[in-house]
C-alpha cells in the first residue's frame with residue numbers, strides 16, 4: 066500500500082486495483098480514543114482493514130482499497146467529534162482555532178484540509194467496530210450488521226455564580242454555580258429516564274476556582290444527548306435547556322449554552338448492507354441487524370457515499386473503559402465476512 070497522512074491527520078493507505086481508473090472502496094475507523102479507554106474502540110477497525118488487504122496477498126481487484134485511520138472521532142480533546150471523517154466527506158466547515166493550532170503543531174498544514182476530501186471515484190465505505198454494548202453477547206452472536214446510527218447532540222453548558230468564602234457566606238446569600246449544575250444534572254437524568262430510547266449524559270464537569278473552602282463561581286459541564294429519532298432528540302435538548310434556564314434564574318446564576326454538535330441519525334446503505342448480510346451468512350454466522358447507539362465515522366462518510374458497518378461482539382458489553390475487549394474468534398469471523406464482502410463487491414463491480 067502507499068501511505069500518506071492528510072492535512073487533517075488521517076493516515077491513509079492505498080492499495081491499487083488492476084487498473085488506475087477503477088473506483089475505490091474505503092475501509093476505516095478511528096485512531097484516537099477517550100481517557101482511560103480500552104484497546105479496541107476504533108483502532109480494531111483500522112487493523113481489520115489492513116489485515117483484509119494483507120489477506121489479498123498482492124492479488125489486485127477491480128476496485129482500489131483505501132484504508133483510513135481517522136484522526137479525531139471521539140471529540141474529547143476539542144469538544145467536537147468526527148474531525149478526520151468530516152475532512153474526507155468535505156464537510157469539515159469552520160474549524161475551531163484550537164484544532165487549527167493542534168494541526169500546525171503536529172507539522173501539518175490546515176489550509177490544505179480541503180485536499181483530504183474523497184474524490185468522486187468512491188464506491189463506498191466499510192467500517193468494522195466493536196459493538197460497545199451487550200446485545201450480541203446476549204444473543205451469543207459474534208457479528209452484527211448495523212442498519213442505522215442514532216443522532217447525537219453535544220453542548221457545552223456553563224453556569225456562572227459568584228465565588229466567595231465558604232465559611233463566612235450565609236447559605237441564603239450564595240450563588241453557587243456547582244449546586245445549580247448538580248440540580249440540573251439530575252434533571253438531565255430524569256428527562257432521559259422519562260423518554261423511551263433517549264440517553265443523556267453529563268460526563269465532564271469543571272469547577273472554578275476549584276477549592277474546598279471556596280463556593281464555586283463557575284461550573285462548566287458537557288452534555289451528550291442521543292436518540293434514533295432526531296425530532297425526539299431535539300425536543301429533549303430544548304427541554305434540558307429550559308431546565309438549565311429555570312434553575313439558573315431561581316438560583317441567581319447565569320447560564321450559557323453552546324451547541325457543539327447536532328448530528329442527524331443516519332441509515333446505512335441498503336445495497337452495501339445486503340452485501341454485508343450475505344457475507345455474514347456465507348461465512349457461517351447467524352445474522353443480526355441492529356441500530357448503533359454509539360457514533361461512528363460511518364455516519365459522516367454516509368453523507369458522502371454508501372456506507373456499511375459490521376459490529377463485533379463486546380465481552381461484558383463494556384467500552385470506553387480499560388476492560389473493553391474482543392474475542393479472537395470474533396475477529397476471525399469479521400475477517401471472514403470481510404473477505405466475502407470484498408468478493409461480492411468484486412462480482413458486482415464486474416457487472
Ligand code: GLV
Pocket residue numbers: 138139358359360361
Ligand atoms: C463515540 O465513541 C461516541 O461517543 O459514540
Ligand code: MN
Pocket residue numbers: 099106139385
Ligand atoms: Mn469511542
Ligand code: MN
Pocket residue numbers: 095106107138194360361
Ligand atoms: Mn469508536
